Amino acid sequence: MKNPQLDANKALIHLLSTEGLPRAVLEQILDRAAEYVTEMEQGHKKFPVLPGKSVFNLFFENSTRTRTTFEIAAKRLSADVINLNINASSTAKGETLLDTIHNLEAMGADLFVVRHAQSGAAHLISQHVKPGIAVVNAGDGRHAHPTQALLDMYTIRHFKGDFTGLRVAIVGDILHSRVARSQIHALSTLGCPEIRVIAPKTLLPVGVEQLGVHVYHDMAAGLKDVDVVAMLRLQNERMSGAYLPSTQEFFKYYGLTADKLALARPDAIVMHPGPMNRGVEIDSAVADGHQAVILPQVTFGIAVRMAVMALVAENQARAVAHNKGYAA
Ligand code: CP
Numbered sequence: 001m002k003n004p005q006l007d008a009n010k011a012l013i014h015l016l017s018t019e020g021l022p023r024a025v026l027e028q029i030l031d032r033a034a035e036y037v038t039e040m041e042q043g044h045k046k047f048p049v050l051p052g053k054s055v056f057n058l059f060f061e062n063s064t065r066t067r068t069t070f071e072i073a074a075k076r077l078s079a080d081v082i083n084l085n086i087n088a089s090s091t092a093k094g095e096t097l098l099d100t101i102h103n104l105e106a107m108g109a110d111l112f113v114v115r116h117a118q119s120g121a122a123h124l125i126s127q128h129v130k131p132g133i134a135v136v137n138a139g140d141g142r143h144a145h146p147t148q149a150l151l152d153m154y155t156i157r158h159f160k161g162d163f164t165g166l167r168v169a170i171v172g173d174i175l176h177s178r179v180a181r182s183q184i185h186a187l188s189t190l191g192c193p194e195i196r197v198i199a200p201k202t203l204l205p206v207g208v209e210q211l212g213v214h215v216y217h218d219m220a221a222g223l224k225d226v227d228v229v230a231m232l233r234l235q236n237e238r239m240s241g242a243y244l245p246s247t248q249e250f251f252k253y254y255g256l257t258a259d260k261l262a263l264a265r266p267d268a269i270v271m272h273p274g275p276m277n278r279g280v281e282i283d284s285a286v287a288d289g290h291q292a293v294i295l296p297q298v299t300f301g302i303a304v305r306m307a308v309m310a311l312v313a314e315n316q317a318r319a320v321a322h323n324k325g326y327a328a
Pocket of ligand 1: 062274
């Protein structure tokens with residue numbers, strides 16, 4: 001089946017999910033991000049890749065890290081950035097998502113960054129935009145958060161070199177987590193040989209083993225000798241009903257404390273996509289400890305989002321030029 005994120009040459013034209021993306025595309029994004037990181041470490045702040053292009057940030061759900069780093073990333077690429085204030089937009093008057101998109105297209109949008117509570121929202125938009133306009137998913141429902149997973153992959157590669165021989169544990173509310181799903185697809189494609197998920201039965205999707213992960217319900221067994229611990233927040237906003245007796249009980253069994261982390265390899269890194277709930281899924285001593293790479297994740301997110309926007313825009317422009325060539 002055709003992957004809607006890729007053109008006929010298998011070049012990335014939208015980023016909707018890490019699922020189904022070839023390893024070469026994932027590595028291309030990570031490599032381009034590495035170039036930006038190196039240049040930014042040398043003091044470069046502006047990269048004239050998207051001059052005159054309009055990036056529309058459409059966040060129908062709350063965000064601190066993703067929205068802000070997309071804005072910084074687009075500005076570093078010299079794009080114009082428009083942050084739609086959803087609460088003050090005509091969405092509140094009943095305008096449909098696609099009508100909103102078509103109106104923004106009429107204003108000259110070149111790239112949409114979309115976060116939405118409905119799984120599939122970014123995919124739907126990508127099917128209805130004009131040729132040449134790219135869509136980047138900034139998190140859709142429980143489905144996918146591909147740029148988060150990519151910045152997580154970047155962080156792992158930065159601290160661990162590569163993915164061969166790594167044991168990675170993803171811990172917490174896997175059931176409601178778009179981050180976990182995107183991480184699992186990216187890790188498998190990049191060749192990580194052992195992906196573990198650790199959670200109570202109520203917070204695991206049925207059939208999660210089919211994604212190629214090893215399932216643990218016990219932190220002591222699941223964290224033993226891992227190289228990477230990727231924590232997740234309880235996604236209360238996506239829960240309907242009671243999945244846990246209490247957050248105190250969750251912390252007792254699944255909260256990452258220094259004692260539990262000591263079961264992982266001594267050089268294990270601790271990641272968290274944020275926002276963190278201290279004392280629920282992670283203890284402050286670990287969140288602020290020397291193994292935590294939570295703030296470097298945020299910083300790398302700028303370069304990874306620059307890489308994604310640069311690549312989709314370049315590939316869209318190439319596809320449009322190619323099609324015009326055929327028409328002529
Ligand atoms: N990790 C993440 O998506 O954080 P925000 O909700 O703050 O964007």
